[in-house]
Amino acid sequence: MKGESSGNRVLRRLNTTAVLEGVRAAGADGARITELATDTRLTRPTVSQAIDELASAAVVEPLAPAEPSGAGRPATRYVLRKGLLPVLGLDIGPHRVAASIANVQGETLADEAIEVPSGSDPAAVRRQVSTLVDGALRTADLPPDRIGAVVAGSPGVVGPELSRVTMAPSAPGNTEAGLFTDLARRFPSRLLVENDANLAAIAASAAHPGRTLVVIHWGERLGAGVVIDGSLHRGAHRAAGEVGLIPVSADGVQFDEHGRGPLEHALGGAGIAELARVEAAKHPGGALPADRSLTAQQVFAAAAEGDPAALTAVSAVATKMVERLAPVFLAIDPDVVVLTGGIANAGEFLVDQLRLHLPRFTLVPPELALLVPADRAVLTGALTLAASRAWDELIASVQPGHPWSVSGPGPSRPAR
Numbered sequence: 001m002k003g004e005s006s007g008n009r010v011l012r013r014l015n016t017t018a019v020l021e022g023v024r025a026a027g028a029d030g031a032r033i034t035e036l037a038t039d040t041r042l043t044r045p046t047v048s049q050a051i052d053e054l055a056s057a058a059v060v061e062p063l064a065p066a067e068p069s070g071a072g073r074p075a076t077r078y079v080l081r082k083g084l085l086p087v088l089g090l091d092i093g094p095h096r097v098a099a100s101i102a103n104v105q106g107e108t109l110a111d112e113a114i115e116v117p118s119g120s121d122p123a124a125v126r127r128q129v130s131t132l133v134d135g136a137l138r139t140a141d142l143p144p145d146r147i148g149a150v151v152a153g154s155p156g157v158v159g160p161e162l163s164r165v166t167m168a169p170s171a172p173g174n175t176e177a178g179l180f181t182d183l184a185r186r187f188p189s190r191l192l193v194e195n196d197a198n199l200a201a202i203a204a205s206a207a208h209p210g211r212t213l214v215v216i217h218w219g220e221r222l223g224a225g226v227v228i229d230g231s232l233h234r235g236a237h238r239a240a241g242e243v244g245l246i247p248v249s250a251d252g253v254q255f256d257e258h259g260r261g262p263l264e265h266a267l268g269g270a271g272i273a274e275l276a277r278v279e280a281a282k283h284p285g286g287a288l289p290a291d292r293s294l295t296a297q298q299v300f301a302a303a304a305e306g307d308p309a310a311l312t313a314v315s316a317v318a319t320k321m322v323e324r325l326a327p328v329f330l331a332i333d334p335d336v337v338v339l340t341g342g343i344a345n346a347g348e349f350l351v352d353q354l355r356l357h358l359p360r361f362t363l364v365p366p367e368l369a370l371l372v373p374a375d376r377a378v379l380t381g382a383l384t385l386a387a388s389r390a391w392d393e394l395i396a397s398v399q400p401g402h403p404w405s406v407s408g409p410g411p412s413r414p415a416r
Contacts, residue, residue: 012050015042016050017398018040018050019040019042019047019050019051019054020054020395020398021395022035022036023036023054023060023078023080026079027079027105028079028105029077029079030063030078031077031078032076032077033047033051033076051078054078059084060078060079060080061079061080061081062076062077062079063076080104082103083103084103084104086101086102086109086142086146086148087101087102087104087147087148087149087151087383087387087389088149088386089101089102089150089152089382089386090133090183090382091196091379092152092153092174092179093116093154093155093378094116094220095116095118096115096116097116097125097128097129098112099111099132099133099135100136100379101136101139101142102387104148104387106383109139110135110136110137110139111136111139112135112136112139113132114128114131114132116128122176122178125174129183130182144186147187147190148389148393148394149190149386149390150183150187150192151191151192151193151199151383151385151386151389152180152183152191153193153196153378153379153381154171154174154194154195154196155174155195155196155223156169156195157237157239158195159238162192162193162194163180163191164180164193165180165193169259169260169261192386192389194385195223195225197215197223197241198232198241199225199377199379199380199381200215200217200225200340200377200378201215201241201381202227202232202384204340204369205230207369208336208338210229211229211334211336212227212332212333212335213227213334213336213338214226214328214334214336214337214338214366215337215340216338216340216344217378218268218341219269219342220269221264222261222267223241223242223244224241224242224243224328226240226241226332242261243263243324243328244260244262244263244268245261245262246262246325247262247263248263248320263324266320267321267324269295269343272296272313273293273294273296273299275313275316275317276299276309276313279313280309282309283307283309286302286310287302287305288302288307296342297342297346299313299314300314300346300349303349304346304349314349314350314353318354319357322354322357322360323361326361329362329366330363333364333366336368336369339354339368339369339370340370340371340377341374341377342374344371344374345374347370348370351370354368355368
């Protein structure tokens with residue numbers, strides 16, 4: 001605004017930001033001018049001015065009055081514009097790649113997934129990721145430049161620039177520069193790469209705000225995310241939580257032919273199935289065949305039905321898991337240990353088995369909890385982080401009196 005002092009500009013920006021945050025907090029029900037004034041402790045004229053600017057920028061929009069009112073505007077509720085700030089989350093695992101697009105209100109616009117054949121070369125993985133993203137964008141009916149932020153989850157250690165994976169023994173194709181370079185080229189300045197277990201921890205933290213968590217991401221692979229007093233802890237080398245590498249013998253940290261570390265070799269999905277086959281051979285005629293391949297899910301299902309071989313195997317798995325992770329629990333003293341990933345689909349039966357052994361190996365046994373749905377934890381965390389980044393950019397771009405470009409074709413974020 002011409003002639004406006006710098007102090008007034010800063011104040012208007014702060015006021016507009018407060019009103020925008022208030023509209024977001026109101027959710028789908030929206031908020032009236034009077035409610036926003038009460039919540040932000042601003043005057044009604046100040047709130048009204050901010051709403052006018054946000055509405056003209058297509059950041060917020062009015063809802064039709066829910067009840068008749070002769071007062072006009074005070075009865076109108078305002079919400080974030082439908083479809084504001086769509087973001088993309090990716091889960092790029094060794095066996096499956098998934099993508100989801102959601103808007104900042106948390107509404108899902110697209111969900112896609114592709115299985116990754118065993119032994120796929122890096123070029124094939126790149127093509128699959130590209131195909132997956134294409135499909136998600138088509139489903140959401142969005143061009144790439146309308147995506148406000150992209151977060152990609154991958155096993156392994158992420159580089160300090162947050163744009164590539166530097167080490168991923170279980171998914172070596174993910175360390176190829178081309179995979180994330182393609183994404184960065186397609187979504188310039190909007191890509192962030194994060195460890196998959198860390199993203200699961202971000203998703204779990206939303207359900208346990210402000211608490212200290214160890215989030216076990218347990219499937220074919222095994223990793224953990226650490227949250228301390230509500231903040232994700234990545235470690236000095238961004239390698240915190242690599243519990244799948246915990247040694248189980250004097251051989252130390254070794255990788256098998258599939259890139260699995262010692263503990264995830266023993267207690268990942270394949271390790272659980274192998275342990276159950278050994279027990280099934282000792283209990284012929286049970287629910288589990290000793291001469292055919294098994295899945296971890298079949299083992300847990302049979303144990304829940306009381307099969308002796310399965311029960312013995314699951315008890316051994318629970319004992320070894322708690323025993324090997326006890327030093328982690330003792331060092332961090334978490335409020336809650338949260339289980340995610342495919343193995344966590346075993347549900348409360350698995351939780352009960354682990355809970356039996358915690359008192360023997362810990363000083364103060366932590367709570368145990370499941371994150372449901374367990375196999376979407378990485379995607380949920382990716383979308384949460386992407387939405388947070390896109391929202392922060394929107395807030396940072398609040399310039400009262402300055403036209404924003406957040407609607408129609410083109411970027412869904414404020415133009416700079």
